[in-house]
Amino acid sequence: MNNDSPTRYDSISRLFHWLMALLIIWQLLKIGDRIADGEHWIGQTLVPWHISIGTLLLLLIVLRTCWKISRGNQIPQPDPATAFLVKTGHFLLYATMFLMPITGILVMVGGGYGLNAFGMQLIAKGEEVSWAASLGSLHSPIAWLLLVLVLGHIAIALFHHFVKRDDTLQRML
Numbered sequence: 001m002n003n004d005s006p007t008r009y010d011s012i013s014r015l016f017h018w019l020m021a022l023l024i025i026w027q028l029l030k031i032g033d034r035i036a037d038g039e040h041w042i043g044q045t046l047v048p049w050h051i052s053i054g055t056l057l058l059l060l061i062v063l064r065t066c067w068k069i070s071r072g073n074q075i076p077q078p079d080p081a082t083a084f085l086v087k088t089g090h091f092l093l094y095a096t097m098f099l100m101p102i103t104g105i106l107v108m109v110g111g112g113y114g115l116n117a118f119g120m121q122l123i124a125k126g127e128e129v130s131w132a133a134s135l136g137s138l139h140s141p142i143a144w145l146l147l148v149l150v151l152g153h154i155a156i157a158l159f160h161h162f163v164k165r166d167d168t169l170q171r172m173l
């Protein structure tokens with residue numbers, strides 16, 4: 001790590017990280033619909049919030065990106081030896097965090113269902129839109145990519161903490 005960079009993420013970055021991590025893991029539980037057609041506790045209590053939470057995540061990722069850009073170098077910088085891999089991994093996480101809600105909304109618009117989040121009708125129901133439905137079909141493959149990235153990301157964080165015993169996890173806590 002550069003000697004002049006902070007050793008810890010600021011409180012707003014940590015709040016965005018852990019709040020969004022929780023909400024994204026909640027969203028990924030939608031994969032559970034593949035088991036018994038969602039006729040189980042997760043499918044009936046957590047998954048019905050999918051569209052509302054997904055729409056909230058779109059707002060959060062925009063705010064988080066603005067915050068990250070505004071902080072510039074005032075966040076911990078990666079070790080130069082692995083900086084390229086770390087930056088690529090974090091960039092892919094950001095890209096998928098943006099693409100998930102966008103493609104999700106395209107599924108809804110494409111099917112003519114409109115968009116209702118937390119009881120607010122944000123987009124009215126209407127005709128089917130074929131181009132939106134086509135792009136929306138990427139929602140599921142990108143969800144699987146995000147799942148792989150998140151699992152890899154968690155494994156690397158735990159590797160740093162328990163095997164390398166450095167401060168990588170500490171700076172996000």
Ligand code: HEM
Pocket residue numbers: 024027028029030031034050051053054055057097100101102103104105106107108115136137139140141143144146
């Ligand atoms: C970060 C945000 C989101 C994540 C992580 C996420 C994740 C997922 C996952 C894991 C699935 C199951 C895929 C599968 O079984 O192969 C799914 C399906 C679905 N999601 Fe999302 N989603 C997000 C946002 C949204 C939003 C904002 C909407 C709608 C406005 C939406 C609508 C849907 C619909 C309709 C399905 C079922 C159709 C399909 O599989 O393509 N999602 N999502």
Ligand code: HEM
Pocket residue numbers: 013017020021022024025068076078086090093094097150153154157158168169170171172
């Ligand atoms: C859905 C789950 C998660 C997502 C999408 C995610 C995403 C990210 C992103 C994009 C960063 C880069 C910093 C930033 O720009 O905010 C980051 C940093 C970090 N995350 Fe996560 N994260 C998730 C879950 C977790 C979990 C469960 C852990 C702990 C086991 C963790 C540990 C860390 C650590 C230690 C850093 C700092 C890494 C560094 O400074 O090099 N993350 N995370």
